[in-house]
Amino acid sequence: CSKGALTYVTTANIYNEVGDWEDLFAPGLAGCQGCNTELLMRHTLRRVGPDTVLATPPGCVPGMGSVGFNGTTGTKVPVFHPLLTNTAAMLAGVKRQFKRMGRDVTALAIAGDGGASDVGFQSLSGAAERGEQMLFMVVDNEGYMNTGMQRSSCTPYGAWTSTTPIGAGCSAGQPAQGKTQDAKNLPLLMVNHRCAYVATASTAYMEDLYAKLDRAIEASKTGFAYVHVYSPCTTGWRFPSDQNMEVARKAVETNFVMLWEFTPSEGLRFSRSVDDPLPVTDYLKAMGRFRHLSPEQIEHIQGKVVENSKFIQRFSEQAHGG
Amino acid sequence: MYEVRFHGRGGQGSVLASGILAAALVEEGKYAVSIPSFGFERRGAPVVSFLRASERPIRQLTNIYNPDCLICVDPTLTRSVDIFAGLKPGGTLIQATHKPLAELVLPDTVGRVGLCDAVKIALEVFRRPITNTLMLGAFAKTTGVVSLDALKRALEHSDFRDAGLAQNMTALERGYAETTVHQIERRVAA
Amino acid sequence: MSRHQSYPLFNLEQANVPDDLCPVATDISPMLPGDWRSQRPVVDRDKCVKCAVCWLYCPVQCVEEHAAWFDFNLNTCKGCGICATECPQRAITMIGEAQ
């Protein structure tokens, strides 16, 4: 290996291994300054490699130019826009034909949370149920950030979005204070499809992400592999672009986001301890979209964090302890 | 053109019988078109299907409103359905029934009747009241429009296999053998 | 995956495929976002220990390795500042482009 990063720093291990591998996106993509999605997709495709067909439904991924514009492409592997609604189905067709022809091709989807949890959920669920052989990655920036930061079903309770705004209220009800429902837990739904592999990940924990990518690529050769990556959005969540990793890290340290993986044979396993989390306010105060929260709303969110943590822990215990 | 209307109940196989009869007619080098009526054909509900036979290609793909022949595979159906609607004068009725001709109430349009105690025979052959193939035998015996041989060949090419095929062959033969044919003389000529 | 380099992009002309059937793109985007920057990262070469954290977290992957330090390709660096914030050695400073 020609790479000379310090081997005693564990973060350098990834660089030493894959630093020479080609970044399979164009050098210039139109992601926002400090875009976590751009970071994620560049690492992911580098790891998955060129024997890949990439599907990116409408959202930030193609929005920053990965499928290109008027004759130019942003990707060095075959790439296409599915519809927002049919990513898993269309990619399944591609993969099946290569399998029929006896060619080993990785079918990779990088989809937003809106296109996966809302309008694209039917095709996602159908493909998972059929065990279509693909790696389906969801970039969860908790809303429709590409089209102007509208709410999705993955938007968390209390968050400001352009369709769950903060307002003075009207005669019919309370003042509007952000989203009034909790987020849909898409990765847990995928666990209930008994996918070959399900994992949650964060770009703040790159070694964990890379390890999970390896397992997901392997699982995608025999079944449906699903990786759900929490992806802070500097523009939509309202924090300075340089704070991206810090926000991602705080999400995990407070248990707002938990990192785990699941296979049908091994069950669910945390890849990072969820004991002794920081208070959720450490996460909430890091960004503008939660600035308006009342003490009651913060209490609700903290309660949900604890509830979610216990809920997933029970999955984990049933798999290993029980 | 010879037009037949099948009457039965959902689950009794009258649509299947119509198809087998059409196949038998094709076996004999004739042209045949069969069309089921369309509704929610749930088990037990009255159903109809239509069959046209001809020496020449058949172009009409429509229902049949004035049949030459009625095949009623269910003995109780006449209580709820006017199976005789539109029957051509001098037309033929093939009826599954244990009753003698004298006990049947028939309109003036009926000119020929084939009667078969199909339920009794079916219970002996299948241990269930499946009368459709039986009534095809009755049809062949009563009308001569199709031969028993052609029906047998059509049955062989159908989806029936092994024991089911043997049972249906028996049913077909007994339907043919145990049908009584009656010509009804009308006092007033048409 | 054994292969880590891209295959050459498809060439419509060479393959004699009309360019008006299915919409396709076969040229890599020439866009370079370096001119988006209002701030640029500057590396203190003495402090840099080549831990690769900046490379790990750079969204545009514009970090380049030099003999004794890591530096940035300013054609694509958008100036987000993540590298400066994340550098464990505090070896990267963001300075205004106007200066």
Place this chain on the structure above:
Amino acid sequence: MSTTTLEKPAVSAPKKQKVMLCEGNEAAALAVALARPDMVAVYPITPQSSLVEHVASLIADGKMDADIVDAEGEHSVLSVLQGGALAGARTYTATCGPGLAFMFEPYFRTSGMRLPIVMSIVTRDGITPQCVWGGHQDAMTVREVGWVQIYCETVQEVLDTTVMAFRIAEDHDVMLPVNICLDGNYLSYGTARIELPDQSDVDAFMGTKDVNWHVALDPLKPMAVDPLTGGAGGKGPATFVRYRKSQCRGMQNALGVIEAVHAEWAERFGRSYAPLVEEYRLDDADFAIMTLGSMTGAAKDAVDEAREAGKKVGLIKIKTFSPFPVEALMRALSKVRALGVVDRSVGFRWNCGPMYQEVLGVLYRLARESGTVLPAMSFIGGLAGADITIPHFHRVIDATERLLDGPAPTEPVWLNEND
């Protein structure tokens, strides 16, 4: 080798065709098997269900070597096939009515990506009123979306045309998806005698498969498929127009290809159909009725009966509805002096049948060329599985005959209004 190679190779005599009896849905399935697709995606819906059941059985019995995808809905059905086609698969599915409506998003896209997918529409009326029966409303509703749409009259024609559809779709001058429309109920479940071509003869007819020569999702040929195209300014508008014009050109090319493929089919298999527009007893007719699909058989019988009664009536059947066969219709319509058009669906905007509405455009061109305006009227029948019988067609014939020396009504005649 020599200049004589310009002559077409002689078509060897076809093997004996198997005579059998089947419903239209089974005929479609048998045709699909003969065309050897790589991938079939299915989702059941009345009255298409038995078609996909037959396809599934053929695959299960090893009589068809295709990957079958039991997708979770029609939207995914067509999406799976798009992916398959982009990777080089010959693909097929079938749907109707609400399924087609649910499929609309990828349906629109299929023609834009120039994917030669073949899909039967076992036509069904549109809901609401809630209904599960036949009618052309589903196919008519999507007639402006860039698919070739061909309607069949008989079970045999379903079989033959479904095989031909793959050749038409994959022709390099066309490269468009094709719908084979077979009337729900009357054709889907109508059982009739058919002749089944031998597989080897169909293989010779089909030639070599090359589905994705123009676009591919293949790691060895990297490209971006369907990037953003258009916008105001730059090269966007011209680029978009170039693709759209090419789509329209492919559609017009289809007219000639459909004729050529039908001619070759007739030569190879001995069964010929008018590929675009059929003229029946038209040459000495004073007036004509126009039909589409399975209603045509009864209409021809009615025309024969009317001829015996001294009425000089002929019949024009449209087989290819999209692209609309304008020139062929001009030739047919120039032979008569009045026209009655029978639709099995409605055109809500004009308060008439959609086929009638399309014909009005042809009549305008005919009037410009001949100087006379052909009187025409619209009949709507057979909605939601209703029967259009010979007596109905006699009403159509009589009303159309009256156009020869009377005013044309502006309202449509609803044939089953009093049934």
